[in-house]
Amino acid sequence: MKVLYIFAHPEPKSFNAAMKDTAIAALKDKGHEVKLSDLYAMEFNPVLKASDFTERKNPDIFNAFLEAIKASKTGAFSSDIKEEMEKVKWADLLAFQFPIYFTSMPAIMKGWIDRVLAPGFGFNPITSSAYDTGLLKGKAAMLAFTTGAPKEMYSEGGAHGDIHRHLESITHCVFEYMGMKVLPSFIVYEASAMKQEKGIEELERYKKRISEL
Amino acid sequence: MKVLYIFAHPEPKSFNAAMKDTAIAALKDKGHEVKLSDLYAMEFNPVLKASDFTERKNPDIFNAFLEAIKASKTGAFSSDIKEEMEKVKWADLLAFQFPIYFTSMPAIMKGWIDRVLAPGFGFNPITSSAYDTGLLKGKAAMLAFTTGAPKEMYSEGGAHGDIHRHLESITHCVFEYMGMKVLPSFIVYEASAMKQEKGIEELERYKKRISEL
Numbered sequence: 454m455k456v457l458y459i460f461a462h463p464e465p466k467s468f469n470a471a472m473k474d475t476a477i478a479a480l481k482d483k484g485h486e487v488k489l490s491d492l493y494a495m496e497f498n499p500v501l502k503a504s505d506f507t508e509r510k511n512p513d514i515f516n517a518f519l520e521a522i523k524a525s526k527t528g529a530f531s532s533d534i535k536e537e538m539e540k541v542k543w544a545d546l547l548a549f550q551f552p553i554y555f556t557s558m559p560a561i562m563k564g565w566i567d568r569v570l571a572p573g574f575g576f577n578p579i580t581s582s583a584y585d586t587g588l589l590k591g592k593a594a595m596l597a598f599t600t601g602a603p604k605e606m607y608s609e610g611g612a613h614g615d616i617h618r619h620l621e622s623i624t625h626c627v628f629e630y631m632g633m634k635v636l637p638s639f640i641v642y643e644a645s646a647m648k649q650e651k652g653i654e655e656l657e658r659y660k661k662r663i664s665e666l
Numbered sequence: 667m668k669v670l671y672i673f674a675h676p677e678p679k680s681f682n683a684a685m686k687d688t689a690i691a692a693l694k695d696k697g698h699e700v701k702l703s704d705l706y707a708m709e710f711n712p713v714l715k716a717s718d719f720t721e722r723k724n725p726d727i728f729n730a731f732l733e734a735i736k737a738s739k740t741g742a743f744s745s746d747i748k749e750e751m752e753k754v755k756w757a758d759l760l761a762f763q764f765p766i767y768f769t770s771m772p773a774i775m776k777g778w779i780d781r782v783l784a785p786g787f788g789f790n791p792i793t794s795s796a797y798d799t800g801l802l803k804g805k806a807a808m809l810a811f812t813t814g815a816p817k818e819m820y821s822e823g824g825a826h827g828d829i830h831r832h833l834e835s836i837t838h839c840v841f842e843y844m845g846m847k848v849l850p851s852f853i854v855y856e857a858s859a860m861k862q863e864k865g866i867e868e869l870e871r872y873k874k875r876i877s878e879l
Protein backbone atom coordinates (compact mmCIF):
# COMPACT_ATOMS: atom_id res chain seq x y z
CA MET A 454 0.00 0.00 0.00
CA LYS A 455 1.13 3.58 -0.66
CA VAL A 456 0.69 5.86 2.32
CA LEU A 457 0.87 9.65 2.44
CA TYR A 458 1.49 10.59 6.08
CA ILE A 459 0.54 14.21 6.78
CA PHE A 460 1.92 15.42 10.08
CA ALA A 461 1.56 18.68 12.00
CA HIS A 462 3.45 19.32 15.23
CA PRO A 463 6.00 22.08 15.88
CA GLU A 464 8.28 20.08 18.21
CA PRO A 465 10.51 17.24 16.91
CA LYS A 466 10.98 15.95 20.49
CA SER A 467 7.24 15.76 21.21
CA PHE A 468 5.07 12.72 21.84
CA ASN A 469 3.37 13.50 18.54
CA ALA A 470 6.71 13.26 16.74
CA ALA A 471 7.32 9.89 18.42
CA MET A 472 3.89 8.74 17.17
CA LYS A 473 4.83 9.80 13.64
CA ASP A 474 8.17 7.96 13.78
CA THR A 475 6.46 4.86 15.22
CA ALA A 476 3.82 4.85 12.47
CA ILE A 477 6.30 5.30 9.63
CA ALA A 478 8.58 2.54 10.96
CA ALA A 479 5.58 0.20 11.39
CA LEU A 480 4.33 0.92 7.87
CA LYS A 481 7.76 0.28 6.34
CA ASP A 482 8.14 -2.92 8.40
CA LYS A 483 4.96 -4.17 6.77
CA GLY A 484 6.34 -3.39 3.32
CA HIS A 485 4.19 -0.32 2.67
CA GLU A 486 5.62 2.65 0.78
CA VAL A 487 5.47 5.92 2.69
CA LYS A 488 5.70 9.59 1.75
CA LEU A 489 5.75 12.14 4.55
CA SER A 490 4.40 15.68 4.50
CA ASP A 491 5.81 17.11 7.74
CA LEU A 492 4.01 20.44 7.54
CA TYR A 493 5.98 22.33 10.20
CA ALA A 494 9.33 21.02 8.92
CA MET A 495 8.31 22.01 5.35
CA GLU A 496 7.13 25.43 6.60
CA PHE A 497 3.98 24.70 4.63
CA ASN A 498 1.97 27.83 3.89
CA PRO A 499 -1.64 27.20 4.96
CA VAL A 500 -3.12 30.47 3.66
CA LEU A 501 -5.10 30.14 0.42
CA LYS A 502 -4.53 33.23 -1.73
CA ALA A 503 -4.33 34.53 -5.27
CA SER A 504 -0.66 33.55 -5.64
CA ASP A 505 -1.73 29.89 -5.36
CA PHE A 506 -2.51 30.22 -9.06
CA THR A 507 0.20 30.82 -11.66
CA GLU A 508 -2.33 31.96 -14.29
CA ARG A 509 -5.59 33.68 -13.51
CA LYS A 510 -8.94 33.05 -15.13
CA ASN A 511 -10.00 36.45 -13.79
CA PRO A 512 -7.04 38.74 -12.95
CA ASP A 513 -9.35 41.48 -11.59
CA ILE A 514 -11.32 39.69 -8.90
CA PHE A 515 -9.93 36.65 -7.10
CA ASN A 516 -12.50 33.87 -6.73
CA ALA A 517 -10.69 30.85 -5.26
CA PHE A 518 -13.37 28.37 -6.33
CA LEU A 519 -13.40 29.39 -10.00
CA GLU A 520 -9.61 29.67 -10.19
CA ALA A 521 -9.18 26.18 -8.70
CA ILE A 522 -11.69 24.66 -11.12
CA LYS A 523 -9.74 26.20 -13.99
CA ALA A 524 -6.33 25.31 -12.57
CA SER A 525 -7.41 21.69 -12.15
CA LYS A 526 -7.63 21.57 -15.96
CA THR A 527 -4.59 23.70 -16.84
CA GLY A 528 -2.24 22.77 -14.00
CA ALA A 529 -1.91 26.43 -12.97
CA PHE A 530 -1.47 25.69 -9.25
CA SER A 531 1.63 26.95 -7.44
CA SER A 532 4.44 24.39 -7.15
CA ASP A 533 3.92 23.68 -3.43
CA ILE A 534 0.29 22.73 -4.09
CA LYS A 535 1.20 20.64 -7.14
CA GLU A 536 3.79 18.66 -5.16
CA GLU A 537 1.21 17.80 -2.53
CA MET A 538 -1.38 16.91 -5.17
CA GLU A 539 1.09 14.47 -6.76
CA LYS A 540 1.55 12.77 -3.40
CA VAL A 541 -2.23 12.52 -2.97
CA LYS A 542 -2.66 11.01 -6.45
CA TRP A 543 0.09 8.47 -5.68
CA ALA A 544 -1.33 7.41 -2.29
CA ASP A 545 -3.83 4.68 -1.43
CA LEU A 546 -4.15 5.99 2.14
CA LEU A 547 -3.94 9.53 3.51
CA ALA A 548 -3.11 9.51 7.24
CA PHE A 549 -3.38 12.83 9.09
CA GLN A 550 -1.69 13.09 12.50
CA PHE A 551 -1.93 16.16 14.72
CA PRO A 552 -2.61 17.48 18.21
CA ILE A 553 -6.21 18.68 18.58
CA TYR A 554 -6.36 22.49 18.74
CA PHE A 555 -9.88 23.47 19.78
CA THR A 556 -11.67 20.28 18.71
CA SER A 557 -10.13 20.37 15.22
CA MET A 558 -6.92 20.46 13.22
CA PRO A 559 -4.16 23.04 13.77
CA ALA A 560 -4.39 25.83 11.19
CA ILE A 561 -1.32 24.58 9.29
CA MET A 562 -3.15 21.30 8.53
CA LYS A 563 -6.55 22.89 7.87
CA GLY A 564 -4.79 25.04 5.31
CA TRP A 565 -3.27 21.96 3.65
CA ILE A 566 -6.84 20.76 3.13
CA ASP A 567 -8.04 24.21 2.01
CA ARG A 568 -5.27 24.51 -0.62
CA VAL A 569 -4.44 20.96 -1.75
CA LEU A 570 -7.84 19.22 -1.80
CA ALA A 571 -9.11 21.92 -4.14
CA PRO A 572 -12.29 22.08 -6.21
CA GLY A 573 -11.64 20.21 -9.44
CA PHE A 574 -9.04 18.01 -7.72
CA GLY A 575 -10.86 16.42 -4.76
CA PHE A 576 -14.44 17.12 -5.84
CA ASN A 577 -16.30 19.17 -8.43
CA PRO A 578 -19.74 20.65 -7.78
CA ILE A 579 -20.02 21.68 -11.45
CA THR A 580 -19.85 18.06 -12.61
CA SER A 581 -21.60 16.79 -9.43
CA SER A 582 -18.46 14.86 -8.50
CA ALA A 583 -18.84 14.35 -4.75
CA TYR A 584 -19.53 11.62 -2.22
CA ASP A 585 -20.19 8.44 -4.27
CA THR A 586 -18.56 10.09 -7.26
CA GLY A 587 -15.91 12.10 -5.38
CA LEU A 588 -12.66 12.50 -7.30
CA LEU A 589 -10.53 10.69 -4.68
CA LYS A 590 -12.69 7.55 -4.77
CA GLY A 591 -10.70 4.37 -4.20
CA LYS A 592 -8.48 5.99 -1.56
CA ALA A 593 -8.84 5.77 2.22
CA ALA A 594 -8.20 8.38 4.91
CA MET A 595 -7.72 8.32 8.66
CA LEU A 596 -7.10 10.70 11.53
CA ALA A 597 -4.69 10.07 14.39
CA PHE A 598 -4.57 12.71 17.10
CA THR A 599 -3.83 13.63 20.67
CA THR A 600 -6.05 15.69 22.97
CA GLY A 601 -5.31 17.76 26.05
CA ALA A 602 -8.74 17.13 27.58
CA PRO A 603 -9.84 13.76 29.02
CA LYS A 604 -12.06 11.30 27.15
CA GLU A 605 -15.09 12.12 29.34
CA MET A 606 -15.04 15.74 28.17
CA TYR A 607 -15.02 14.60 24.53
CA SER A 608 -17.83 12.03 24.94
CA GLU A 609 -21.55 12.33 24.32
CA GLY A 610 -22.90 14.14 27.40
CA GLY A 611 -19.43 15.51 28.23
CA ALA A 612 -18.73 19.26 28.29
CA HIS A 613 -17.37 19.42 24.72
CA GLY A 614 -19.47 16.57 23.31
CA ASP A 615 -18.44 13.59 21.15
CA ILE A 616 -15.13 14.31 19.40
CA HIS A 617 -16.11 12.03 16.50
CA ARG A 618 -19.13 14.21 15.83
CA HIS A 619 -17.03 17.40 15.84
CA LEU A 620 -14.58 15.83 13.41
CA GLU A 621 -17.32 14.93 10.91
CA SER A 622 -16.54 18.27 9.27
CA ILE A 623 -13.33 16.48 8.19
CA THR A 624 -14.26 12.78 8.09
CA HIS A 625 -17.62 13.30 6.37
CA CYS A 626 -17.47 16.73 4.71
CA VAL A 627 -13.91 16.35 3.39
CA PHE A 628 -12.94 12.65 3.22
CA GLU A 629 -16.31 11.10 2.34
CA TYR A 630 -17.21 14.17 0.27
CA MET A 631 -14.23 13.41 -1.98
CA GLY A 632 -15.19 9.74 -2.18
CA MET A 633 -12.64 8.40 0.28
CA LYS A 634 -13.30 5.57 2.70
CA VAL A 635 -12.84 6.69 6.31
CA LEU A 636 -10.92 4.42 8.68
CA PRO A 637 -11.56 4.70 12.43
CA SER A 638 -9.66 7.53 14.12
CA PHE A 639 -6.80 6.71 16.49
CA ILE A 640 -6.99 8.89 19.60
CA VAL A 641 -4.66 9.47 22.54
CA TYR A 642 -6.60 11.40 25.17
CA GLU A 643 -4.95 13.65 27.76
CA ALA A 644 -1.59 13.36 26.02
CA SER A 645 -0.15 16.44 27.71
CA ALA A 646 -0.65 14.98 31.19
CA MET A 647 0.73 11.52 30.30
CA LYS A 648 3.44 9.83 32.36
CA GLN A 649 6.30 8.29 30.33
CA GLU A 650 5.08 4.72 30.95
CA LYS A 651 1.62 5.53 29.62
CA GLY A 652 3.21 7.22 26.63
CA ILE A 653 5.15 4.04 25.81
CA GLU A 654 1.94 2.00 26.09
CA GLU A 655 0.16 4.39 23.72
CA LEU A 656 2.98 4.17 21.18
CA GLU A 657 2.70 0.36 21.32
CA ARG A 658 -1.05 0.60 20.82
CA TYR A 659 -0.50 2.90 17.81
CA LYS A 660 2.16 0.59 16.34
CA LYS A 661 -0.29 -2.34 16.61
CA ARG A 662 -3.08 -0.35 14.94
CA ILE A 663 -0.83 0.81 12.12
CA SER A 664 0.57 -2.71 11.62
CA GLU A 665 -2.95 -4.01 11.08
CA LEU A 666 -3.82 -1.53 8.31
CA MET B 667 -20.88 48.53 22.47
CA LYS B 668 -17.29 47.73 21.50
CA VAL B 669 -17.01 45.35 18.57
CA LEU B 670 -13.96 43.47 17.36
CA TYR B 671 -14.66 42.47 13.75
CA ILE B 672 -12.41 39.61 12.61
CA PHE B 673 -12.47 39.17 8.86
CA ALA B 674 -10.87 36.63 6.51
CA HIS B 675 -11.17 36.93 2.75
CA PRO B 676 -8.31 37.35 0.26
CA GLU B 677 -10.17 39.61 -2.23
CA PRO B 678 -11.03 43.28 -1.41
CA LYS B 679 -13.58 43.34 -4.27
CA SER B 680 -15.42 40.22 -3.08
CA PHE B 681 -18.96 39.92 -1.76
CA ASN B 682 -17.42 39.02 1.59
CA ALA B 683 -15.55 42.35 1.61
CA ALA B 684 -18.83 44.15 0.84
CA MET B 685 -20.43 42.34 3.80
CA LYS B 686 -17.58 43.50 6.05
CA ASP B 687 -17.91 47.12 4.88
CA THR B 688 -21.70 46.98 5.31
CA ALA B 689 -21.39 45.62 8.85
CA ILE B 690 -18.78 48.14 9.96
CA ALA B 691 -20.79 51.07 8.56
CA ALA B 692 -23.98 49.79 10.22
CA LEU B 693 -22.23 49.35 13.57
CA LYS B 694 -20.76 52.87 13.43
CA ASP B 695 -24.16 54.30 12.40
CA LYS B 696 -25.58 52.86 15.60
CA GLY B 697 -22.83 54.50 17.63
CA HIS B 698 -20.85 51.36 18.35
CA GLU B 699 -17.06 51.45 18.46
CA VAL B 700 -15.38 49.06 16.01
CA LYS B 701 -11.90 47.59 15.69
CA LEU B 702 -11.13 45.50 12.61
CA SER B 703 -8.74 42.58 12.31
CA ASP B 704 -8.59 42.06 8.55
CA LEU B 705 -6.47 38.92 8.65
CA TYR B 706 -5.47 38.78 4.97
CA ALA B 707 -4.70 42.50 4.85
CA MET B 708 -2.62 42.14 8.05
CA GLU B 709 -0.88 39.06 6.61
CA PHE B 710 -1.71 37.44 9.92
CA ASN B 711 0.43 34.38 10.63
CA PRO B 712 -1.91 31.51 11.58
CA VAL B 713 0.77 28.96 12.48
CA LEU B 714 1.30 28.43 16.22
CA LYS B 715 4.99 27.86 16.92
CA ALA B 716 7.76 28.30 19.44
CA SER B 717 8.49 31.87 18.31
CA ASP B 718 5.02 32.86 19.59
CA PHE B 719 6.73 33.06 22.98
CA THR B 720 9.40 35.64 23.74
CA GLU B 721 10.62 33.74 26.81
CA ARG B 722 10.45 30.00 27.21
CA LYS B 723 9.46 28.06 30.31
CA ASN B 724 11.20 25.06 28.73
CA PRO B 725 13.72 26.00 26.04
CA ASP B 726 14.46 22.34 25.21
CA ILE B 727 11.03 20.95 24.35
CA PHE B 728 8.26 23.17 23.02
CA ASN B 729 4.90 22.46 24.66
CA ALA B 730 2.45 25.11 23.42
CA PHE B 731 -0.03 24.56 26.24
CA LEU B 732 2.49 24.99 29.06
CA GLU B 733 4.20 27.94 27.37
CA ALA B 734 0.86 29.72 26.89
CA ILE B 735 -0.17 29.16 30.50
CA LYS B 736 3.13 30.72 31.60
CA ALA B 737 3.01 33.55 29.06
CA SER B 738 -0.51 34.47 30.19
CA LYS B 739 1.09 35.40 33.53
CA THR B 740 4.33 36.96 32.29
CA GLY B 741 3.12 38.55 29.03
CA ALA B 742 5.72 36.62 27.01
CA PHE B 743 3.54 36.35 23.89
CA SER B 744 4.85 37.68 20.57
CA SER B 745 3.69 41.20 19.72
CA ASP B 746 1.18 40.14 17.02
CA ILE B 747 -0.60 37.89 19.52
CA LYS B 748 -0.52 40.57 22.24
CA GLU B 749 -2.08 43.15 19.91
CA GLU B 750 -4.96 40.81 19.13
CA MET B 751 -5.39 39.92 22.81
CA GLU B 752 -5.68 43.63 23.67
CA LYS B 753 -8.47 43.98 21.09
CA VAL B 754 -10.27 40.95 22.56
CA LYS B 755 -10.00 42.36 26.10
CA TRP B 756 -11.38 45.69 24.85
CA ALA B 757 -14.35 44.19 22.98
CA ASP B 758 -17.87 43.38 24.16
CA LEU B 759 -18.60 41.45 20.96
CA LEU B 760 -16.32 39.37 18.74
CA ALA B 761 -17.76 39.03 15.21
CA PHE B 762 -16.05 36.56 12.87
CA GLN B 763 -16.81 36.85 9.15
CA PHE B 764 -15.45 34.42 6.54
CA PRO B 765 -16.27 32.22 3.56
CA ILE B 766 -16.79 28.58 4.58
CA TYR B 767 -13.87 26.41 3.48
CA PHE B 768 -14.86 22.79 4.00
CA THR B 769 -17.56 23.32 6.61
CA SER B 770 -15.32 25.48 8.78
CA MET B 771 -13.12 28.56 8.96
CA PRO B 772 -10.29 29.26 6.50
CA ALA B 773 -6.92 28.32 8.00
CA ILE B 774 -5.92 31.96 8.53
CA MET B 775 -8.88 32.41 10.91
CA LYS B 776 -8.55 29.02 12.61
CA GLY B 777 -4.97 30.04 13.35
CA TRP B 778 -6.12 33.32 14.90
CA ILE B 779 -8.16 31.21 17.32
CA ASP B 780 -5.29 28.74 17.88
CA ARG B 781 -2.82 31.53 18.71
CA VAL B 782 -4.84 34.38 20.26
CA LEU B 783 -7.46 32.57 22.36
CA ALA B 784 -4.67 30.79 24.17
CA PRO B 785 -4.76 28.70 27.36
CA GLY B 786 -4.52 31.10 30.29
CA PHE B 787 -6.13 33.87 28.23
CA GLY B 788 -9.47 32.45 27.04
CA PHE B 789 -9.70 29.48 29.40
CA ASN B 790 -7.53 27.62 31.88
CA PRO B 791 -7.91 23.90 32.54
CA ILE B 792 -5.49 24.13 35.48
CA THR B 793 -7.79 26.48 37.37
CA SER B 794 -10.94 24.88 35.86
CA SER B 795 -11.77 28.17 34.13
CA ALA B 796 -14.07 27.10 31.30
CA TYR B 797 -17.69 27.31 30.24
CA ASP B 798 -19.55 29.01 33.16
CA THR B 799 -16.22 30.27 34.45
CA GLY B 800 -14.51 30.84 31.08
CA LEU B 801 -12.08 33.75 31.07
CA LEU B 802 -13.98 35.70 28.38
CA LYS B 803 -17.26 35.65 30.32
CA GLY B 804 -19.36 38.76 29.78
CA LYS B 805 -18.47 38.98 26.09
CA ALA B 806 -20.55 37.76 23.14
CA ALA B 807 -19.47 36.18 19.86
CA MET B 808 -21.08 35.56 16.50
CA LEU B 809 -20.26 34.01 13.14
CA ALA B 810 -21.22 35.49 9.78
CA PHE B 811 -20.31 33.44 6.72
CA THR B 812 -20.96 32.58 3.11
CA THR B 813 -21.20 29.08 1.67
CA GLY B 814 -20.71 27.76 -1.84
CA ALA B 815 -23.18 24.90 -1.36
CA PRO B 816 -26.96 25.40 -1.14
CA LYS B 817 -28.89 25.41 2.14
CA GLU B 818 -30.36 21.93 1.49
CA MET B 819 -26.88 20.40 1.45
CA TYR B 820 -26.10 22.02 4.83
CA SER B 821 -29.40 21.01 6.48
CA GLU B 822 -30.23 18.01 8.66
CA GLY B 823 -30.71 15.15 6.21
CA GLY B 824 -28.71 16.99 3.52
CA ALA B 825 -25.46 15.56 2.11
CA HIS B 826 -23.17 17.54 4.46
CA GLY B 827 -25.59 17.75 7.40
CA ASP B 828 -26.59 20.73 9.54
CA ILE B 829 -23.98 23.48 9.27
CA HIS B 830 -24.80 24.71 12.79
CA ARG B 831 -23.87 21.30 14.16
CA HIS B 832 -20.54 21.31 12.29
CA LEU B 833 -19.76 24.77 13.63
CA GLU B 834 -20.33 23.72 17.25
CA SER B 835 -16.59 23.06 17.35
CA ILE B 836 -16.34 26.86 17.27
CA THR B 837 -19.61 28.10 18.80
CA HIS B 838 -19.64 25.59 21.66
CA CYS B 839 -16.05 24.35 22.05
CA VAL B 840 -14.44 27.79 21.62
CA PHE B 841 -16.97 30.56 22.32
CA GLU B 842 -19.05 28.91 25.06
CA TYR B 843 -15.95 27.13 26.36
CA MET B 844 -14.42 30.54 27.08
CA GLY B 845 -17.62 31.77 28.72
CA MET B 846 -18.91 33.86 25.80
CA LYS B 847 -22.56 34.15 24.86
CA VAL B 848 -23.17 32.94 21.31
CA LEU B 849 -25.39 35.03 19.04
CA PRO B 850 -27.16 33.34 16.10
CA SER B 851 -24.97 32.92 13.02
CA PHE B 852 -25.68 35.00 9.91
CA ILE B 853 -25.44 32.83 6.79
CA VAL B 854 -25.49 33.61 3.08
CA TYR B 855 -25.90 30.31 1.24
CA GLU B 856 -24.66 29.73 -2.32
CA ALA B 857 -22.86 33.06 -2.36
CA SER B 858 -20.62 32.14 -5.29
CA ALA B 859 -23.62 31.54 -7.59
CA MET B 860 -25.46 34.74 -6.54
CA LYS B 861 -26.78 37.24 -9.07
CA GLN B 862 -26.03 40.91 -8.27
CA GLU B 863 -29.64 41.65 -7.24
CA LYS B 864 -29.65 38.78 -4.75
CA GLY B 865 -26.31 40.01 -3.42
CA ILE B 866 -27.76 43.47 -2.76
CA GLU B 867 -30.72 41.88 -0.93
CA GLU B 868 -28.36 39.83 1.21
CA LEU B 869 -26.31 42.91 2.11
CA GLU B 870 -29.55 44.66 3.17
CA ARG B 871 -30.50 41.64 5.27
CA TYR B 872 -27.04 41.71 6.91
CA LYS B 873 -27.24 45.46 7.55
CA LYS B 874 -30.61 44.96 9.28
CA ARG B 875 -29.27 42.12 11.40
CA ILE B 876 -26.17 44.10 12.42
CA SER B 877 -28.26 47.21 13.16
CA GLU B 878 -30.35 45.20 15.62
CA LEU B 879 -27.39 43.98 17.66
